[in-house]
Amino acid sequence: MSAPTTARSTRSRLRLVVVQVLAFSLFATLFVRLYYLQVIGGDAYQAQAANQSVRDIVVQPQRGLILDSQGRPLVANRTSWVISVDRTLLGKLDEGSRTELVRRVAVVVGEKPADVEASLVTCGDPGSVKDVCWNGSPYQPVPVASDVSKDVALRVLEQPEDYPGVVAAQQSVRSYPRPFGINLAHVLGYLSPVTEDEYDLAVDKDDESLNGASVVGRAGVEKQYDEWLRGLPGYRRVAVDSMGRVLGDDSTVESTPGDTLVTSIDAKVQAVVEKQLAERIATQRATVDPVTGRKFEADSGAAVVLDAKTGRVVAMASQPTYDPDVWTGGISEKELQRLYSEEAGTPLLSRATQGQFAPGSTWKPFMTAGALTNGYSMDTVLPCSSGFQVGNRVFKNHESAAEGNIGFARALEVSCNTFFYRIGYDFWQRFGSDPADINAKDPLVAIAKEFGFGSRTGIDLPGEAPGRIADRRWKQAYYESQKGYYCDLASLPQDDRTSDFVYTFAREFCLEGNLYRAGDAVNFSIGQGDTIVTPLQLARAYAALSNGGTLYAPTVAKAIVSPEGKVLRRIAPRKVAKVDVPQKYIDFIDSALQGVTSVGTMAWKMGGFPLDQVTVRSKTGSAEVYGKQSTGWVASYTKDYVVVMMISQAGTGSGSTGDGIRAIWEALYGVEGEAVRPARAATPGTLPPTKLPQFLKDGSIMPPAVGE
Template sequence: MSASSQRSGLRLVVVQVLAFSLFATLFVRLYYLQVIGGESYQAQAANQSVRDIVVQPQRGLIVDSQGRPLVANRTSWVVSVDRTLLGKLEEDQRTELVRRVAVAVESTPDEVEARLVTCGDPGSVRGECWNGSPYQPVPVASDVSKDVALRVLEQPEDYPGVLAEQQNVRSYPRPFGVNLAHVLGYLSPVTEDEYDLAAERDDRSLNGASVVGRAGVEKQYDEWLRGLPGYRRVAVDSMGRVLGDDSVVESTPGDTLVTSIDAQVQAVVEKQLAERIKVQRATMDPVTDRLYEADSGAAVVLDAKTGRVIAMASQPTYDPDVWTGGISEAQLAHLYSEKAGTPLLSRATQGQFAPGSTWKPFMTAGALTNGYSMDTTLPCSSSFQVGNNVFKNYESGAYGDIGFAKALEVSCNTFFYRIGYNFWQKFGSDPADVGARDPLVETAKKFGFGSRTGIDLPGEAPGRIADRHWKQAYFESQKDYFCDLSSKPQTKGTSDFVYKYAYEFCLEGNLYRAGDAVNFSIGQGDTIVTPLQLARAYAAIGNGGTLWAPTVAKAIVSPEGTVLRRMAPRKVAQLDVPKKYLDYIDSALQNVTRVGTMAWKMGGFPLDQVTVRSKTGSAEVYGKQTTGWVASYTEDYVVVMMISQAGTGSGSTGDGIRAIWEALYGIDGEAVRPDRAATPGTVPAVRLPQFLDDGSIMPPIVGDKTGE
């Protein structure tokens, strides 16, 4: 064999060895992949072909004390786009599909594109971007018509990767036409921070596509109402297109919230408040010679014995349905607009106003428990001078020497001026003594003023007791501003009063003078309260001195009808005002209704059968028209109504107050007709509504007073 043949044979052997080595390596690798690591790789492959899609739960109902739905759910057609498939299209095809979808849902391509961007990614717009799973179709339009949905479903070749399906959204049945927006609240999408926090806490009730309560009971009881989401595992192909369901974990509906609200009473309260505002806006103000502005108002009805909220209205208000499916920037701007009256603000719990003469019963309690007696008489003169200032009685009326009962009946300012001045002289005639005692301030705080009531609604305002401590703190926070203003030349268009006030404030704005004390005694000056605070305090007078934390919720009930939790009335304090003084004040307030400042609005009302106590108030605020109040109560209820810049208390709200009492007790003329009462049995419901096996909700059993 030649040398050439030997070399060729050697090369063949080398090639064969190399080929065998390659096949051996390939065989070993295949053996490892298919046998040793087979299960692991099979699992990974399966995971790549299966995606989890969140199934949102149906949010829990909110019902009134009779079981009437205040907030429910309805189905809405939602158009969504599969971004996975969208990303695999050519640029011109993608642009055309987005345009076609925008036209179908009556939107713009830019708006559709904004909804398709994941929140946190470059170009994302807060409130419009997608905060959910990247594998889940992204909703680009809600509440579309059925025709649009069917067009998308029936023409898949024109809308590849576009889905149309029905989803649950909030609805508002509005029994008796109620609005109740400020009590119910609203929802909006979960934020990234909220989602991250839920993930840290292993809270499975929230996901990237959840909606969360932002106000009212929707926020306060959000964790109960939201339910638990389910998960649908779907198989997808290599292009990310859904092939079919792999498995389903059903979602758990949210629980039902039973409230103490009575929808029929609420409807009456809302109607009366709106009507009184409308009437006053057409009424001439004799002081300013222009129509009353009547820019806002509130009304509250409480259960006098428990503090439960039966009705609560605020004006201006808004349609709670405006949040369903997402709110536009224009709509949101309107809700916060001062020109529109800031409709989002609840005047009942967040509005703060000078209480005027509705303050006087609490000043009476303070005086009687600090040295004055029920036999005390003081002059009710037409005016009362403090230093160089003359404080006048309302319309400069005078009644001679009178007692506390008569002073409340005719709402005599100068009577209470004298009490405030006497306490100032006795305990704190040094204006700079921040720690000086003030019995009237002490009593006001005992009745809960100056602090939140603790109602189960978020965002409650605390009101303000303008005592020595507050005045000193306010002076320290504003001194630099007013001192700077007073040192500059007066600008054109700025009143002399502003500069005079700035100069005096800079010098001695921290001093608590006698004028502050006398103003405090009649609910004027810088002291402000919320309508809810005032209603809660009047309930304490009527029920013997118990201060309750007002509550809206009564119970949480599971979707199956099981009571999961009861919210019992919560007692905050028992006032240390002797019963004889509360009874004395109660009797005086009865006379306010019978022969006093409220009598002209209650003529023909059957007071011998339904004893209504009341106190009117007309609060003066610098630069504004008078704010009118009426606070009233019986053994069962407290009813308070106020309207800002609307005139005297009884003149602006008296007719509305009477109409509410007539509805509560079924009063027809001078007859009491319990069968016509807005609330069955004329008293607040104690038992919960009946939750039947078929899912229906029935009213509670009338007359049964057990089960609270």
């Protein structure tokens, strides 16, 4: 063999050896890797594989019940169909198939495809829309429509080939049994889905009661006691295939139902109150206002019944109202706009706790207390003239009537304005004749604050309005906040768009809008001017007259009870203050207000009522509002209850609400004609119950006796 041939042979053998070494190395590496995966790291990878084959699905809890004081359900739960979309399956479809599936889902649930798409986007991802995006687990089907009809659910269930990855399932939603046909929307409140911010906050606090599919309370006791009512979600772990389809349950953690809320509301009394308020508004709308010559607007109203001894709310109604069922399953944009619309009367606004109105003559008993505790006596006599001149203005008595010289009791009975004008003017002259002195003493302002006006009552309902005491400090603050606007307006040439009144007012306000003049003081003395109160504030103050001077924080809730029927928390009446008025003066005012009912401005509505058996004290009021018709009030009480009703733009107090007030008292005590029949009273025994409803061992509630 020649030398060149030998060299070529040697190189060939060398290449073969190299190839063999490389092949052996690859096999060795593969073997080592397989050994690592199967032996050393096998447990870890097996766990990961198992996690990919199971998913956690949140099981929403049943929300707690809300009951009245007798155990009647005010809010319960019912089963509802929900349509959800499994985004894992959706993501495995091509773009055309995905678009078509979303379109089909949108059609079957009655939504727009764009809205369905928006609800499928995870909050925080590009394109997510706040309050629409999905907050929950990426492995859980995303709800796209709630409270759909059974026909829609069956269509999805029976045609799975047309709706791959679309789930129809049942869940619990709110229902409203409406005992005796009551509405009670503003007290109960409503629910809506948890927002992105709320969910993030719950995650930060490790709050397991909220998840991306939760609903939370937005108003009323649903919001105030949301943490008790919402319960704890459970979790269902399910096995899935490679396409994300559920193969079966792996394990389950049961959800915990929410706790039951027992309220002080009496559904039977509430029904009477709602009916009377609605009827009085309807009647006034059909009645011609003798002052304006047109029918009363009667645009809104409220009524409150309190337990005078505890401050508990027995009934509370507001008009206009709304159907709480409109929130179940999601509210339409059109309906939401209507609820906030001024044209519809802003139905979401609770006039009882959030409406603020001039109190008119219902203010006078408290002004009497202020006068008696600051130098006047129960024997004081003052002129009740047809008018009272302050500067160049004559402040007139109601209908310019005159009564001669009278005392406090008669002044309350006939609601004499000029009697109280004189008291307000006297205090202004003695303590605050310098209109720029914001620190001047004012006994009438002080007594109003003593009875809780100008600040929230502390009721266990969210969004309560504080009212307003239009004293010197308020006037100065208001002037400073509005001075720029009115001074600018006054500096402009007057045009056709600005009336003489507005231009004159702007000029005067710019120069001296901060001054507290005698006219402000006399207006304050009869509940006119810029002072405003809520019906609840007025009811709470009259309760203090009834119970001897104690101011309570009104309460709706009485107790929290577990799903098993165990009382977790009793919510006791909460005393806020004791008014600094001697009992002899409270008794004097009490006696005078009995006269209002029997011989005064309320007497024409109480003829034949058995006042010798049910002693009702009352005060009527008509508050004038610039550019509007008068607001009518009646505030009344016994030693057991307080009943207040008001209607905006409805005329005089007794004329607009008197019949309703009487009907409520008849229901509370079982009055029929001139007879009192306690067995016919709306509340058994005529008094609010002190005990809770009876709960059985399984958590169910013993219903009230037949007819109760």
